[in-house]
Amino acid sequence: MNIKKCIDAINACRFCFMCRHLDPVGNVTFNESDTPRGRALIIDKIRMDRENLNNQDFINTMYKSALSAANRYHCVSHYDEAGLVLAVRKDIVEAGLAPEAVKKLAKELEHVDFKVEGKGSNLYFGEMPELYPDSKLISGGDPGKALEVLGFTNESKNVFEKFKKAVINSKCETLIVAEPSSYDFLKNKFDNIKVIHSSEYLLSAGVNSQTQSKAYYLDSDYLKNYNDNLKAPRELLESAGYKLAMFGTNQEESYSVGEGAVVYDKLYPELAKKLAERVWEQADNPETDLIITASSYTKSILKKYNPAFNVITVEEAVLKAKGN
Amino acid sequence: MPTVQKSYMYEMIRSELAWVVGEEHIQTTDSDKLGHSIDYYWVPELWHDRGEKLTPPDFIVHPATAKEVSEILKIANTHNIPVIPWGGGSGSQGGALPIYGGIMLDMKRMNKVLSIDPVSMTTTVEVGINTQHLEWEIEKAGYSTMHLPASIACATLGGFIAHRGTGVLSTKYGKMEDMIMSLEVVTPTGEIINTLPVPRHASGPDLTQMFLGSEGTLGVVTKATMKIHPIPESRKFHAFLFKTMHDAMVAGSRIMTSRLRPCVIRLYDEPETAKLIKKVLGIDKQGAYLVFGFDGYEKMVDLEMEQACEICKTLEHEDLGTEMGQSWWDNRYKFFYPPYMFHMPQAFGTLDTVATFSNIEKVYWAMKNTIKENFPQATFIGHFSHWYEWGCMLYARFIIDEPPKDPHEAIALYNKIWDMAIRAAIKEGGVINEHHGVGLKLGRIMKDLYGPAYKVLQDIKKVMDPNNIMNPGKMGFQGKGA
Numbered sequence: 114m115n116i117k118k119c120i121d122a123i124n125a126c127r128f129c130f131m132c133r134h135l136d137p138v139g140n141v142t143f144n145e146s147d148t149p150r151g152r153a154l155i156i157d158k159i160r161m162d163r164e165n166l167n168n169q170d171f172i173n174t175m176y177k178s179a180l181s182a183a184n185r186y187h188c189v190s191h192y193d194e195a196g197l198v199l200a201v202r203k204d205i206v207e208a209g210l211a212p213e214a215v216k217k218l219a220k221e222l223e224h225v226d227f228k229v230e231g232k233g234s235n236l237y238f239g240e241m242p243e244l245y246p247d248s249k250l251i252s253g254g255d256p257g258k259a260l261e262v263l264g265f266t267n268e269s270k271n272v273f274e275k276f277k278k279a280v281i282n283s284k285c286e287t288l289i290v291a292e293p294s295s296y297d298f299l300k301n302k303f304d305n306i307k308v309i310h311s312s313e314y315l316l317s318a319g320v321n322s323q324t325q326s327k328a329y330y331l332d333s334d335y336l337k338n339y340n341d342n343l344k345a346p347r348e349l350l351e352s353a354g355y356k357l358a359m360f361g362t363n364q365e366e367s368y369s370v371g372e373g374a375v376v377y378d379k380l381y382p383e384l385a386k387k388l389a390e391r392v393w394e395q396a397d398n399p400e401t402d403l404i405i406t407a408s409s410y411t412k413s414i415l416k417k418y419n420p421a422f423n424v425i426t427v428e429e430a431v432l433k434a435k436g437n
Numbered sequence: 438m439p440t441v442q443k444s445y446m447y448e449m450i451r452s453e454l455a456w457v458v459g460e461e462h463i464q465t466t467d468s469d470k471l472g473h474s475i476d477y478y479w480v481p482e483l484w485h486d487r488g489e490k491l492t493p494p495d496f497i498v499h500p501a502t503a504k505e506v507s508e509i510l511k512i513a514n515t516h517n518i519p520v521i522p523w524g525g526g527s528g529s530q531g532g533a534l535p536i537y538g539g540i541m542l543d544m545k546r547m548n549k550v551l552s553i554d555p556v557s558m559t560t561t562v563e564v565g566i567n568t569q570h571l572e573w574e575i576e577k578a579g580y581s582t583m584h585l586p587a588s589i590a591c592a593t594l595g596g597f598i599a600h601r602g603t604g605v606l607s608t609k610y611g612k613m614e615d616m617i618m619s620l621e622v623v624t625p626t627g628e629i630i631n632t633l634p635v636p637r638h639a640s641g642p643d644l645t646q647m648f649l650g651s652e653g654t655l656g657v658v659t660k661a662t663m664k665i666h667p668i669p670e671s672r673k674f675h676a677f678l679f680k681t682m683h684d685a686m687v688a689g690s691r692i693m694t695s696r697l698r699p700c701v702i703r704l705y706d707e708p709e710t711a712k713l714i715k716k717v718l719g720i721d722k723q724g725a726y727l728v729f730g731f732d733g734y735e736k737m738v739d740l741e742m743e744q745a746c747e748i749c750k751t752l753e754h755e756d757l758g759t760e761m762g763q764s765w766w767d768n769r770y771k772f773f774y775p776p777y778m779f780h781m782p783q784a785f786g787t788l789d790t791v792a793t794f795s796n797i798e799k800v801y802w803a804m805k806n807t808i809k810e811n812f813p814q815a816t817f818i819g820h821f822s823h824w825y826e827w828g829c830m831l832y833a834r835f836i837i838d839e840p841p842k843d844p845h846e847a848i849a850l851y852n853k854i855w856d857m858a859i860r861a862a863i864k865e866g867g868v869i870n871e872h873h874g875v876g877l878k879l880g881r882i883m884k885d886l887y888g889p890a891y892k893v894l895q896d897i898k899k900v901m902d903p904n905n906i907m908n909p910g911k912m913g914f915q916g917k918g919a
Binding site for chain 1: 464466467468469471472473475477482485488497499525526545546548565567569570573574576577588590591592770773774775776777778780781
């Protein structure tokens with residue numbers, strides 16, 4: 114079983130309460146099972162008796178996790194509770210026990226075709242090619258990260274192979290990735306191609322603006338909690354003239370509304386809505402505050418459940434500043 | 438209650454509860470029941486670790502208002518079902534365990550800061566709020582609760598009220614019973630009452646203090662008004678190493694009896710200095726480590742710090758300076774994260790005891806000698822955590838690296854250590870305990886601790902909770918039985 118490789122995290126998390134305040138799902142459902150301790154206890158029961166893997170309540174709890182990794186980031190020893198949930202998801206899938214909704218979604222995610230268009234020495238993977246005039250554009254869907262977090266390892270590899278082929282055929286040496294989940298997935302997957310997040314690329318390219326707008330930056334799970342990249346998006350926004358204020362009451366909670374789980378709203382729309390409602394509650398002046406996020410997933414979920422959110426992506430913020 | 442679980446009455450009661458809180462706010466899944474079957478008490482942790490079956494609650498209910506709590510308690514009285522309030526579930530005494538099944542009243546949905554009064558420096562909050570969330574919200578408003586325990590991120594305010602909890606800065610800002618102004622409580626029979634709005638009065642015995650520490654046995658606290666404080670201009674720390682724990686205790690008690698007002702003092706005995714201070718802070722020294730801090734206006738902090746250091750220097754010492762004091766503050770919670778915290782398969786317990794300065798060292802040696810003489814397989818370490826004008830708290834711990842494999846034998850050994858060590862402490866004037874509470878763990882010792890006075894507590898419980906629905910079997914009160 115994959116979870117047996119994570120015995121240190123199981124032992125560390127199963128009786129530990131020290132990060133429970135940071136679980137985004139636990140903070141809206143108030144369920145003990147939606148905290149790292151609650152999930153680790155369940156996984157420990159599965160470890161002790163594989164029969165427990167058949168328990169539908171346990172399976173559902175594992176897919177309800179938003180995989181924010183805010184807990185891991187907070188932990189002084191950085192025990193990988195998110196990795197633990199990913200391991201048990203793999204065990205669920207390998208045992209053929211994935212819920213029907215998960216299987217159906219996985220099938221959909223397998224059907225992707227990637228195409229490259231345009232001219233340039235770099236290859237851009239995102240939604241705002243106008244910011245990258247010297248780059249080719251690759252498009253077609255998720256490159257395998259969503260399947261990976263759902264526990265479909267082989268299917269994820271197959272999708273990635275298609276993506277990889279398209280990238281290699283482009284003959285570009287740098288891949289600029291906008292969506293943080295894709296960046297996290299792709300960053301170490303190529304031998305001779307440099308993978309860079311769009312905020313790092315835009316920051317190095319330089320943005321000068323006369324804009325002086327107050328804005329709140331919502332950290333991305335994948336940039337901050339998974340890759341410890343707090344600086345690049347902030348420095349980019351500041352160089353674009355945004356005066357950044359702290360969102361909510363602290364900088365530890367994840368407000369990325371399920372970004373860590375990549376396709377969270379497809380499986381748990383009611384929970385994604387609750388996560389969006391919490392962001393609304395935590396905002397200083399939700400109807401007027403300008404919120405900027407690195408993740409277009411986060412933006413889309415916030416807007417989907419409350420169109421009144423004044424939220425844009427980092428790339429849109431840069432474009433807006435350039436326009437000024 | 439467990440017999441009801443398999444009958445149609447289970448659904449009859451579930452439907453009644455769902456009518457009050459809504460279907461969405463009542464859980465009966467295996468996932469939720471598991472999480473509510475184990476708190477931070479070693480015994481259920483061991484039970485899980487050894488693959489034994491835990492006792493889950495029958496229903497987990499998340500009320501949103503005091504009125505909903507009231508309705509739930511009325512249902513529980515009708516059907517004579519136990520009700521166990523649950524906050525963060527991080528209590529170490531088994532106080533929130535559903536030992537007879539029943540309704541787990543998970544209070545975390547009641548998590549709003551209702552108001553902040555900057556004139557009186559108080560805040561009124563729903564007590565299901567996680568205390569780290571509370572502190573963040575109060576800090577954003579420019580103040581602090583000054584309630585900064587190691588469990589700040591784990592527990593709810595209600596949990597701290599239930600167990601008379603305390604924080605790192607208790608020496609200046611007090612324990613929970615000093616921080617609370619007044620409470621809203623739902624009594625076991627479902628009445629919603631408020632205690633008097635201020636804690637200092639001559640209008641009879643203080644009901645607020647009666648509910649503080651009652652561990653969910655006398656009702657459900659739903660709202661609290663508590664003090665808040667300005668953010669201090671300065672907070673500074675200093676550490677000393679003394680040759681013996683006794684010398685360090687003399688220094689600490691002199692600081693307190695001189696009526697200086699440190700925000701924190703912490704003294705580690707020689708074994709804990711050698712073991713934990715080295716492991717967590719990297720300070721590798723032989724002796725007893727003493728750290729203290731002051732906060733407030735910088736001029737006053739500097740003056741008080743100078744006086745406290747002068748007191749320490751009258752004894753044989755090594756001055757570790759401000760850096761090794763600040764390091765303790767910066768890492769104060771690290772002690773409680775894995776792998777620094779004791780963990781399975783170890784058996785471990787915190788023999789939390791409080792006594793006067795005249796008695797506290799006698800208590801320490803009585804417990805230490807009891808363990809040394811009777812349980813050679815156990816290690817005893819301790820530090821003195823929360824200091825008052827008259828005495829301090831001993832945070833003593835025993836650790837057994839390899840307890841018996843059989844869970845019954847392991848628990849029997851564990852209980853025997855508690856029975857002998859705590860009774861030895863009581864003989865020397867120690868009180869169990871200072872801030873962890875009684876719960877299931879220490880209920881059996883309450884009669885020895887209180888003597889004939891315990892009947893007063895039992896009578897209050899009987900009058901207030903005639904059907905004994907509220908957290909039965911805790912604090913030594915009557916259980917639910919078969």
